[in-house]
Amino acid sequence: xxxxxxxxxxxxxxxxxxxxxxxxxxxxxxxxxxxxxxxxxxxxxxxxxxxxxxxxxxxxxxxxxxxxxxxxxxxxxxxxxxxxxxxxxxxxxxxxxxxxxxxxxxxxxxxxxxxxxxxxxxxxxxxxxxxxxxxxxxxx
Amino acid sequence: xxxxxxxxxxxxxxxxxxxxxxxxxxxxxxxxxxxxxxxxxxxxxxxxxxxxxxxxxxxxxxxxxxxxxxxxxxxxxxxxxxxxxxxxxxxxxxxxxxxxxxxxxxxxxxxxxxxxxxxxxxxxxxxxxxxxxxxxxxxxxxxxxxxxxxxxxxxxxxxxxxxxxxxxxxxxxxxxxxxxxxxxxxxxxxxxxxxxxxxxxxxxxxxxxxxxxxxxxxxxxxxxxxxxxxxxxxxxxxxxxxxxxxxxxxxxxxxxxxxxxxxxxxxxxxxxxxxxx
Numbered sequence: 001x002x003x004x005x006x007x008x009x010x011x012x013x014x015x016x017x018x019x020x021x022x023x024x025x026x027x028x029x030x031x032x033x034x035x036x037x038x039x040x041x042x043x044x045x046x047x048x049x050x051x052x053x054x055x056x057x058x059x060x061x062x063x064x065x066x067x068x069x070x071x072x073x074x075x076x077x078x079x080x081x082x083x084x085x086x087x088x089x090x091x092x093x094x095x096x097x098x099x100x101x102x103x104x105x106x107x108x109x110x111x112x113x114x115x116x117x118x119x120x121x122x123x124x125x126x127x128x129x130x131x132x133x134x135x136x137x138x139x140x
Numbered sequence: 141x142x143x144x145x146x147x148x149x150x151x152x153x154x155x156x157x158x159x160x161x162x163x164x165x166x167x168x169x170x171x172x173x174x175x176x177x178x179x180x181x182x183x184x185x186x187x188x189x190x191x192x193x194x195x196x197x198x199x200x201x202x203x204x205x206x207x208x209x210x211x212x213x214x215x216x217x218x219x220x221x222x223x224x225x226x227x228x229x230x231x232x233x234x235x236x237x238x239x240x241x242x243x244x245x246x247x248x249x250x251x252x253x254x255x256x257x258x259x260x261x262x263x264x265x266x267x268x269x270x271x272x273x274x275x276x277x278x279x280x281x282x283x284x285x286x287x288x289x290x291x292x293x294x295x296x297x298x299x300x301x302x303x304x305x306x307x308x309x310x311x312x313x314x315x316x317x318x319x320x321x322x323x324x325x326x327x328x329x330x331x332x333x334x335x336x337x338x339x340x341x342x343x344x345x346x347x348x349x350x351x352x353x354x355x356x357x358x359x360x361x362x363x364x365x366x367x368x369x370x371x372x373x374x375x376x377x378x379x380x381x382x383x384x385x386x387x388x389x390x391x392x393x394x395x396x397x398x399x400x401x402x403x404x405x406x407x408x409x410x411x412x413x414x415x416x417x
Contacts, residue, residue: 020180020181020185036340046334047195047332047334048334048336049192049336049341049344050340051340051343051347075343075344075347075348077192077344079196080329080332081195083191083195085188085189085191085192087188087189087347087348087351089278
């Protein structure tokens with residue numbers, strides 16, 4: 001049975017290249033972290049739009065294997081033809097994450113938050129801390 | 141007839157031109173191979189962002205006056221065939237059809253500004269220069285998106301005009317439609333989508349705009365490199381051809397001069413000998 005499309009794309013900051021994980025692929029289910037809560041998307045999900053939260057996107061492929069990908073931020077759109085687009089600004093397979101490097105990112109973000117003076121800088125640093133926390137959690 | 145000295149100078153300069161175009165070709169070739177890889181992924185990224193616009197059937201509402209925004213994805217440098225000129229021509233043609241509407245132009249790259257400013261100076265609301273030296277990153281697209289969203293001039297209907305890379309040697313100028321947040325909200329099919337709050341839609345809208353811009357940037361710059369590669373290859377070939385032609389002319393002239401001098405010497409000697417006898 002043709003289930004649905006999942007286009008999962010990612011942007012890697014370090015190497016400054018967009019990376020495509022899934023393009024027009026049929027998968028069973030996708031679990032995504034969004035600001036309205038983490039939810040699973042199955043075929044014929046009601047169309048909606050959502051904004052990604054830092055966390056882990058889990059893709060259950062047709063053969064039953066689950067692939068976990070860490071994402072920083074981005075969007076999810078579920079359309080009436082059961083196609084889903086998950087676009088992330090930065091993404092990386094969980095198994096490639098380095099726990100020590102993740103902790104370093106978090107501590108750097110925290111020190112930036114402490115030293116931020118303007119409201120914009122504070123908000124930016126708070127986002128970095130949020131991403132860092134999710135990154136550390138994902139890497140463990 | 142050109143003197144030998146001037147021909148020699150011409151040959152030398154043609155040689156130098158050939159060297160320059162050849163090295164420009166090499167630079168473009170290496171830049172292009174990198175850009176081509178980036179295009180592969182950026183295209184999927186941009187197309188995925190476009191799907192939603194298609195599925196939700198976002199159109200300009202009937203009865204609203206279109207306020208068009210054109211984003212010209214050109215570069216700072218020429219010598220790349222008609223890659224940049226075609227983008228400008230596309231916008232000019234489109235502007236002629238929408239003469240009575242409100243139009244704004246955003247020029248990415250100074251080439252489009254230079255081309256469009258004579259006719260449409262008052263319509264250019266933003267110029268982004270110093271672009272294209274390094275490969276575009278998502279951050280560049282984010283910056284452009286935020287400056288578009290904070291612009292004084294509004295828009296409800298827009299087009300990103302860029303060159304889509306078709307193959308290594310060809311590209312085609314196309315446009316991606318973009319709409320303002322208000323138009324997205326007012327789309328007739330918007331009710332199909334569940335659980336929408338304005339903040340989510342706004343974030344979604346901003347992010348997808350960035351994705352579309354990113355794709356256009358990457359594709360346009362790859363097309364530019366491919367066009368420059370071809371232009372420089374042709375230029376090198378032409379320089380070689382003209383150089384050969386001038387070299388033949390130079391040799392012929394030199395030979396003629398030698399022959400003339402010899403004839404003078406021989407005829408002079410003969411005259412002296414005849415006088416003696």
